[in-house]
Each structure stands twice: as C-alpha cells, then as structure tokens.
Amino acid sequence: MTTTDIIRVHDVSKRFVLHQDKSLKERVLNVRKAREHRNDFWALSNIDLTIQAGTTVGLVGHNGSGKSTLLKVIGGILQPTTGKVERRGRLAALLELGAGFHPDLTGRENVYLNAAILGLSREETDAIFDDVVEFSGIESFIETQVKFYSSGMYVRLAFAVAIHVEPDLLLVDEVLAVGDEPFQRKCMDKIAEFQSQGRTIVLVSHSAAQVGSLCDRVIVLDGGKIMHDGDPAKGLAILRAGYEADRVAHEAEAPAPAVDSYRIANATATFDPTTPDDVRVGLDVEVLEPRDSWGIGLSIENSLGTHLYGMTTFDRPELVLPNTRGVHHLEIVLPQVRVGAGTYLVNIGLGNQAGETFHRIAGAASFAVEANDFGYGLIRINPEITVTS
Numbered sequence: 001m002t003t004t005d006i007i008r009v010h011d012v013s014k015r016f017v018l019h020q021d022k023s024l025k026e027r028v029l030n031v032r033k034a035r036e037h038r039n040d041f042w043a044l045s046n047i048d049l050t051i052q053a054g055t056t057v058g059l060v061g062h063n064g065s066g067k068s069t070l071l072k073v074i075g076g077i078l079q080p081t082t083g084k085v086e087r088r089g090r091l092a093a094l095l096e097l098g099a100g101f102h103p104d105l106t107g108r109e110n111v112y113l114n115a116a117i118l119g120l121s122r123e124e125t126d127a128i129f130d131d132v133v134e135f136s137g138i139e140s141f142i143e144t145q146v147k148f149y150s151s152g153m154y155v156r157l158a159f160a161v162a163i164h165v166e167p168d169l170l171l172v173d174e175v176l177a178v179g180d181e182p183f184q185r186k187c188m189d190k191i192a193e194f195q196s197q198g199r200t201i202v203l204v205s206h207s208a209a210q211v212g213s214l215c216d217r218v219i220v221l222d223g224g225k226i227m228h229d230g231d232p233a234k235g236l237a238i239l240r241a242g243y244e245a246d247r248v249a250h251e252a253e254a255p256a257p258a259v260d261s262y263r264i265a266n267a268t269a270t271f272d273p274t275t276p277d278d279v280r281v282g283l284d285v286e287v288l289e290p291r292d293s294w295g296i297g298l299s300i301e302n303s304l305g306t307h308l309y310g311m312t313t314f315d316r317p318e319l320v321l322p323n324t325r326g327v328h329h330l331e332i333v334l335p336q337v338r339v340g341a342g343t344y345l346v347n348i349g350l351g352n353q354a355g356e357t358f359h360r361i362a363g364a365a366s367f368a369v370e371a372n373d374f375g376y377g378l379i380r381i382n383p384e385i386t387v388t389s
C-alpha cells in the first residue's frame with residue numbers, strides 16, 4: 001500500500017455454497033452425498049481495486065450483482081474465499097439493518113457497545129454520547145430496548161454512532177434509504193462534511209442522483225465482476241444501459257396488448273442536440289374502427305423508472321386528429337428537453353376522454369442523450385462562470 005491508499009482489494013473472489021436439500025429428512029439421508037448436492041455460487045470474481053484516502057466511491061449494479069458482498073469484504077465482515085484485503089485506519093460501517101445492535105439492550109447500551117467495538121473508551125463515548133443522541137433525534141427512546149425500534153429508528157441511531165466515532169473510512173450500504181427525507185438530507189450533509197475533512201467513504205446506492213452528486217468514482221458491478229471503475233457519469237450511463245437492456249427483454253416477453261379500434265403501428269423517437277434539444281416522436285396510428293373521438297397520451301421516463309413528463313392531446317381541444325380508416329402519420333415535437341445523459345423511454349397510449357384505452361405500449365420508443373454539457377445530473381446545464389472581483 002502507498003501512504004495514500006486506505007483499502008487494497010487484491011484478486012478477491014467470494015464463493016457462497018447454496019445447499020439444495022430441502023428437508024431435514026433429505027439432509028439426513030444424503031449426509032454422505034451432501035457435497036454432491038451443494039451448488040457453488042461465486043458472488044465476487046477476481047476483484048482488484050485500490051481506494052485512496054479522501055475519495056468517495058459509489059458501488060452500483062443490478063440486484064444481486066455483488067455490491068453488498070464487496071462492501072462486507074472491504075469492511076472485514078466477510079472473509080474472501082480467495083485473495084486478500086488490506087485496510088488502514090478506523091472503520092465505521094452501516095451495513096444491514098440492525099447489524100451491530102443487540103436487540104435486548106437499550107439504545108444507550110448499544111451506543112456504548114458499538115463505540116467500544118469501534119475502539120472508543122468509556123470516557124470517549126461519554127464525551128460524544130449527547131451529540132450522538134441529538135443527531136439521531138430519538139432522545140425519548142434511548143432507554144428503550146432496540147428490539148422495539150422501527151427500522152428508521154435503528155438507522156438513525158446507527159448512523160449517529162458511525163459518524164461520531166471519527167472514522168477514517170465509512171462504509172454505507174443502502175440502509176440510509178430507510179430514514180425519512182429530513183433525516184436522509186441530514187445524513188447527506190454529514191457525508192459532505194466528511195468529504196471536506198478528507199475522510200474516505202464507500203457507499204452502495206440505487207440512487208443515481210445520490211451517486212452522481214456524492215461520488216468522485218463509481219464502480220459498476222455485474223455478476224460479481226467489475227464492469228466499470230472510474231468516471232461517475234460513464235458508470236451511471238453503463239448502469240442505465242443495462243437497465244434498458246433488461247427492460248427491452250422484459251417487454252419482449254410481455255403478451256401483446258388487446259387492440260380494437262386504434263393501433264400504434266409504429267413509433268420512433270429521436271433526440272437532436274442541434275435544434276436545440278428537440279425530441280421528435282414519430283407515430284403511425286392505424287384507425288381500424290373509428291369511434292366518436294380519440295386522443296394520444298405520451299409520457300417520458302428515464303431508465304430508472306422516474307416519470308419526467310406526460311401529456312395528452314385532450315388538453316389541445318383545437319387539435320383535430322384524423323379519424324378515417326387506415327394508417328396516419330403524426331409527429332410530436334417536444335422542444336428543449338434538457339435532460340442529462342442517458343436513455344429515455346417514450347410511453348404511448350391511445351384512448352378516449354371517457355378513460356377507455358384502445359392501445360398502449362410502455363416504452364414504444366426510446367431516445368438517447370449522449371453527453372452532458374457540463375457537470376452531471378438529471379438535467380443538462382451549461383453554466384456561465386465569471387470572476388467578478
């Protein structure tokens with residue numbers, strides 16, 4: 001390790017053994033054959049990485065890609081099957097909900113127990129105790145056994161302890177998502193303060209916004225292997241592309257919707273950064289059986305499923321849509337769609353004002369925004385920066 005390295009993960013693989021025997025009887029009968037019945041599963045394969053002190057690293061990936069396993073291996077909570085992990089400095093980890101807390105002890109007793117595990121003396125814990133309780137915001141429950149805590153209360157107390165023991169390295173799994181919004185904001189402020197103090201943070205998050213704004217490095221895991229290690233915007237783009245591929249595969253499996261009067265025959269969407277930032281949606285609608293009236297609904301979502309925009313033609317009463325049998329081509333231009341880099345889905349539905357749906361295709365078309373103008377995030381901004389004194 002160089003002096004600035006705080007973690008070094010060297011060729012680490014982690015195998016879990018999944019036993020397939022279902023019943024105790026089967027297990028007793030198969031006691032000799034147990035080895036034949038086990039299924040090895042590699043949750044991590046040949047992971048190499050070095051984390052420098054003072055950096056904030058985000059671990060992202062699909063469910064089951066190995067993020068939590070890697071975080072636990074980094075934290076020494078799980079031993080790798082092969083390879084080794086070197087670590088320096090004081091470590092505080094917020095992993096599974098309730099991990100590190102004894103259910104029969106009170107909040108107060110758990111604070112002392114946790115702090116002791118993290119290397120603090122009784123006097124040192126006395127000195128931080130009031131701040132821990134104040135930060136957690138659960139003063140009135142501090143003498144209650146933690147088995148009676150809600151999941152939010154667990155996380156509040158665990159995070160409060162973790163940040164007050166002055167760790168060099170903070171590991172945070174998805175647990176923070178459990179807290180309510182004001183508490184999450186308070187945690188984010190604290191994490192930002194940690195960053196400014198030069199501490200190291202490794203976090204697992206499903207929130208692209210959180211990772212994009214906090215991390216200076218993103219590691220994308222897929223099937224226990226590193227797919228990307230480095231630039232956060234690129235990492236998040238790779239992750240989104242993966243979600244999009246899954247969605248397309250899922251759509252392909254979905255049964256075709258019932259169609260009676262109107263049908264979406266074709267849909268395309270293109271993004272043109274030169275126009276500037278127009279999204280052009282081309283739509284072929286086949287009128288099979290004309291009704292009194294019909295309209296189009298359109299919405300845009302990102303590949304993490306966040307709904308960004310929606311409209312219907314019913315809100316434009318002056319618009320007259322063709323209503324004779326045959327295929328009609330329409331174009332809907334959405335100007336100035338200043339969304340950040342990523343792939344976006346266009347959902348289209350045909351129906352009437354009474355709420356009847358004739359045909360709807362989720363993800364009827366998609367468009368890609370290649371790059372951000374400057375910085376990163378859900379929207380694209382090109383800031384003007386001037387020095388005024």
Ligand SMILES: Nc1ncnc2c1ncn2[C@@H]1O[C@H](COP(=O)(O)OP(=O)(O)OP(=O)(O)O)[C@@H](O)[C@H]1O
Nearest residue numbers: 016017018043061062063064065066067068069070
């Ligand atoms: N103790 C265990 N025994 C057996 N398999 C395990 C164990 N822990 C994790 N796994 C498996 O290892 C794989 C990786 O799990 P891990 O929890 O690291 O994924 P993750 O990326 O954090 O997922 P998520 O986003 O769902 O939290 C999963 O397939 C999981 O089922």
